[in-house]
Amino acid sequence: MNTGISRRTMIKGMAAMGGAAGLAMMAGCSSGSGKGEGASSSSAIYSGVAKGMRGDVTAYVSFDGKEITEILVDAPDDSPVIKDAAIESVVERVIAQQSIEVDAVSGATMTSMGILGAVTDALESAGADIKAFKKGSDAPTKAERETESCDILVIGSGMAGMSAAMQVALHSDKKVIVLEKQAYPGGSTRVCGGGIWTVGGLANEIIGQDSTKEEYISFMQGRSGAAELNTDLMGNIYDISGEAFSDLFNWGLPVSLNSWNLGHPDSKLPCIDSTANINCDWETGNSGLADFLAKIAAANGVDVRLNSKVTDLVVEDGSIVGANVEDLESTYRIDAKKTIIATGGFTRNADLVAKYAPDYTSAFPFTGSGGTGDGHVMAEKLGAPIIGSGMMGLSGINPSLGYYGPIGGAVWAAQMTVNAEGERFMDKKFYGDTLALLVEQTNSCGYGIYDASNEIVDRLEAGVEAGVVAKYDNLDDLASGQGIDADALKKQAESADIKSAPFYCIQRKPLFIGSIPGIKVDEHCRVVNESGEEIGNLYAAGEVMYANVFDGTYPASGSGVGTSCYTGAISARDALAALA
Known part of the structure; x- marks a missing residue:
């Protein structure tokens, strides 16, 4: 049983099972409930607890001895939009199918x-x-329905896909369909910080910070080492950035021109902060950015289809003419004059990580669950090259907490971080470079060290209770417990003025926030083959093609959202020009 249920949650649970009057009392505050047609006043109420994404899920079940008649679910720690999709569907089907x-x-x-x-x-x-009550999978036999058609088909509903779709809606009367395989829109945009860089536009004049095209390209090349970047595409990204950002801003993009920073200390790229980030909604997946994109797409008549997975692209005479689709109830084909792959990365596909980023197999993903490399696989089947190396990431506690929230966010407050040898290796490093540093260390891990003087001791204690923060009476015990060289640790602790017992330790582990290797494209985001020739009617935008414009490491804050937004716009504009 869940001993941490709030009084309000308990009232909801009891009210939900108290008949019509009780249900009326709880109206508007249920975390999620379902009621069968055969609900009986003779049913008894039982509660159960299991682990969800970020915390306990409690189910209050009305059971009459034979059937489940009603269920109320409370999952206070899980991501609001994500859990809502699960509660609505799962509860209804459990009751209907017993x-x-x-x-x-x-x-x-x-x-x-x-x-x-x-x-x-x-x-x-x-x-x-x-x-x-164990009746196996409820997956239905799917009917084959008639072929549909559109002008532009977008695969993926993250920033790149939605940016492309909204450009089509804004600048034409062409029919655009967005396919999203998950039960909610947004992709990894739903769990990102939401900041976006912009250059060459009115926003830059307002904030008083801009970068020239040459400075932008030079910075990205400098961060990418010897990789050969697509500078023509980068020039087009620069040229469209100001206008595309203004389009989104005027639609209500949740950012603040009063809050920005340089995405990297060596760059001149201003990263405009997300107001969703400031409000911390994005920390639980209740993303102002992803929800904004979905709202604006709907307002502009974009046909966004959830639970709709592309099983393969349709090829005729070497060109893409559409896609085969599978939703919850049917399979069908969509004929499209142009198709844009905006499927995101492959952080959730261990095989692709091993194939394209073998040095990073010890890291875990902290990204949208749909990042399984679908677009990469589509491109491979077509003979399109996957270029680039490295991954985007930083440090976190585990796949559930990452670096968000009161406990996960404690990784940022470490008074020092050492490796197993007791060496400080992350001092003054740009946070986007910490992923590569961590995977090089013994045990692919760093150790964040804290003492009793730290201002987040209350959060550390919560972490101790949750089993993800270790607490020790002295540094010798900490070193022994964590496998750190004791003499080196104590020497570094002295230099960092870490001396007040008790001491705390968080293992800082490498995590992914995105992947870099991606589909090779030309300056208009058209997918090309090994010979550099265009694969007809096919584009790639966003994370699925990042390596064309930066490589090796996460270059700067706002790079993911910005690059996705602007390449989505570029692909849509070129597709529209070709259809004119």
């Missing part, structure tokens, strides 16, 4: 499994015959 083996919701797997686990726990408390 089964605890319904399929998880795409993009909300851990919350879905948490709900099913909590319902199972409740049924076990009720003494139910669990076998009777």
Whole structure:
């Protein structure tokens, strides 16, 4: 049972099971509930708990001895938009099918499994015959429906895909369809910080900070080492940046021109801060940026289809003429005059990480769950080269907490960070370079050290209770417990004035915020083959093609969102010009 349930949650749980009057009392405050047609006043209430994405999921189950008649779910720690998709679908299907083996919701797997686990726990408390509720997958036999058509087909609903779609809506009357394989839009945009760099526009005049085209290209090349970047494409990115940013800003992009920073201390690229970031909504997946993109797309008549996975591209005479699609109930084909791949990265595909970034297999993903490299695989099948190296990332606690929130965010407050040899190796390093540093260390790990004088001691204590922060009476015990050279640790602690017991340690592990290797494109984001020839009607935008414009490491804050926005716009503009 969950001993940490708030009074409000308990009231909701009891009210949900108290008949019509109780349901009326709880109206407007339910975390998620479902009620079967056969709900009976003789049903008894049982509760169960299981682990969700970020915390416990509690299910209150009304059970009459034979059937589940009603369920209320409370998952206070899981991402709001993501958990809502899971609760709505899973609860309805569990009750309708009287089964605890319904399929998880795409993009909300851990919350879905948490709900099913909590319902199972409740049924076990009720003494139910669990076998009777194990009915296997509920995946339906999918019907084949008629072929559809559009002018421009966009695969993926993150920043790149939505930017492309909105450019089509803004500048033409062409029909555009956006396909998103998950149950909610946004991709990794939903879990990013939301900052975006912009150059050459009115916003730059307002804030008093800009970069020339040459400075932008020089900076990105400097951060990318010897990699051969597509400078013609970078020039086009620079040229469209100001206008594309203004389009989004005028639509209501959740950023503030009063809050910005240089994305990297060596650059002149201003990164405009996200107001969603400032409000911390993005820390739980309740992304102002992703939700803004979805809202504006809908307002402009863009057809965004969720739970719609592209199984393969349709090729005729070497050109792309559409895609085969699978949704929850059917399979069908969409004929398209132009197709834009905006499927994001491959941080969630271990095989592709091993193939294209083998030095980073010890890192874990802290990205949208849909980042499985679908676009990369599509390109490989077409003979398009995947170029580039390295990954985007930094440090965090684990795949659930990452570097967000009261506990995960504690990684930023370490008084020093050492490796197993007791050496400080992250001092004065740009945060985007820490991923590569961490994977090079013994155990692919750094150790954040804190003492009792640290201003976030209360958060550290919460981490101790959660089992992700270690607490010690002295530095010798800390060194022994963590496997750090004790003499070196104490020497570094003395230099950092770390002396007040108790002492705390967080293992800072390498995590991904994005991938870099991507599909090779030309200056208009058209996908090319090994010979450099255009693959007809096909574009790639966003994370799926990052290596064309930066390589090796995360170059600067705002690079992901900015590059995705502007390459999405470039691909859409070129597609429209070709269709004119």
